[in-house]
Amino acid sequence: MKHQSYLTFSMHGLLFAVDTNVVKEILWLPELTLIEECPSYIAGVINMHGKIVPVMDLNIRFGNPPQRYGLSDRVIILDVSELYSEVPDQQSKIQNPISKINLLGIIVNDVLDVTEIPKEDTEPPPFHGSEVKPHPYFVSGQAKAGEKIIMILDHRTILDVEFEIEEPEIGESEIIPQSAIKYFCPEAVQQERELFHQRAIQLHHIFDSDDSAALIPVAVIGLNNEYLCVELESLREFSRIHNFTPVPCCPEHIAGNMNLRGNVLTVVDIRSLLNMRAGKISDTTKVIVADAGEFPAGVIADEIFDVIYLRREDIAPVTNARRAVSEKFIKGTAPYSGKMMAMLDLKEILSWDGLVVNEEA
Incomplete structure (x- = not known):
């Protein structure tokens, strides 16, 4: 019986899993720095280990409306360097700006367990292949875990910039004025902002060492x-x-x-x-x-x-x-x-x- 080890996590009431082989770290959500000219699902970047790491809002990547971030949210750091080592066309690698990314953070609500899932307990999602695919499938399979169903995240496709999922329309009452979007979580109160900032500072200084x-x-x-x-x-x-x-x-x-x-x-x-x-x-x-x-x-x-x-x-x-x-x-x-x-x-x-x-x- 062949088993695969996964890190399970939750996002807005849904259960997901990602291959533990690509998980590098798990962080409490720190303050994110906003950057220009990036996809809408990139919430910002962090300084980790002296490296600039982009952080993806996985909820938005799936085409869902933006949700408020909280102090209890987590960031799972994934190693995505392998995604570009297999590209045979060197010219394609030069033209693709994302080819320089080695680490990627994804924002989730809670990190649950590390668990092994037997291969025979996984199935392909039911609607894959039933219609013309509008974008890459971000879920590679479904797994049975007792009474629960876990969606297995395909970390190889979430960075495919060729496809953008159309985001749902937002009513006028939900629009945040452009002048207020100077912080990754504009709704955060002062105490939350201080904690987000402390986490970012600690993340930077803990790794401020060559050894x-x-x-x-x-x-x-x-x-x-x-x-x-x-x-x-x-x-x-x-x-x-x-x-x-x-x-x-x-x-x-x-x-x-x-x-x-x-x-x-x-x-x-x-x-x-x-x-x-x-x-x-x-x-x-x-x-x-x-x-x-x-x-x-x-x-x-x-x-x-x-x-x-x-x-x-x-x-x-x-x-x-x-x-x-x-x-x-x-x-x-x-x-x-x-x-x-x-x-x-x-x-x-x-x-x-x-x-x-x-x-x-």
Whole structure:
């Protein structure tokens, strides 16, 4: 059975997926810089890693009316460099200005899970080929995921500038005066604009270094209203909790089992290891899937906030308040969003002897 790994995301109530092989980063929507002479679906550009990256409003690209941006929106950075390496005609590459694009951001409402979809669970969209195609198909297939249907985004066609989808007409009451369009989100209030700006500044300065090897990619998670982070190299995927079964007569840090695509995943609640109060598991609970020896395990999180890069010099030693109870499980602390977050040693946590259930006890 052949599986393909996808990053799933939502956009205005619809579910989409994109090949994880082309996903480079996931960001909170930062302030975008407006530019002239670009397609209407390009919302602006960002300075990331010292590179100018165009950001596409995927909603507009599909021909839908513009929607207001919010602080909870995300940007998925895609590697689209391969799209032009296969063009045999060198002259075509010179004439096509988009051939210089290596990275592209797409704006979405929420990033959900990384999941594997069996090839046999995917089907071509029902109306492909039924009529003369007015533009490239942006959806390459549909996938069944339980009761849900996920549309698989074809990242190879969304940049095809030869085709423009006619945008719907906008009533006079909805038109924003041209004089007001000086900001990528003209409806944003001052507090929102400040946060958008802070994100853009942080995105630029975090990568203001020639030594990329000194940067550590981490996932920022929330647990009991505290920020924590784990190194990405320790992780397999993120998932929402589902098909969960509590297991009786187990230590409090063993929450239960979860069925993850037919495999039994042991779910671990690390709150007791960090001297946090107990919490409840709900439909909104997230699970971080990581390697734990021979089999993977899932670690509970209330929220998965961000994927960022930390400079090694920004990681401070564990404070005295935490050292007594969690020195073994915490590598250090680092700043995030005006607060300090603990960097968890996930490998140490999942290899801890206390996680082993003694069936003879």
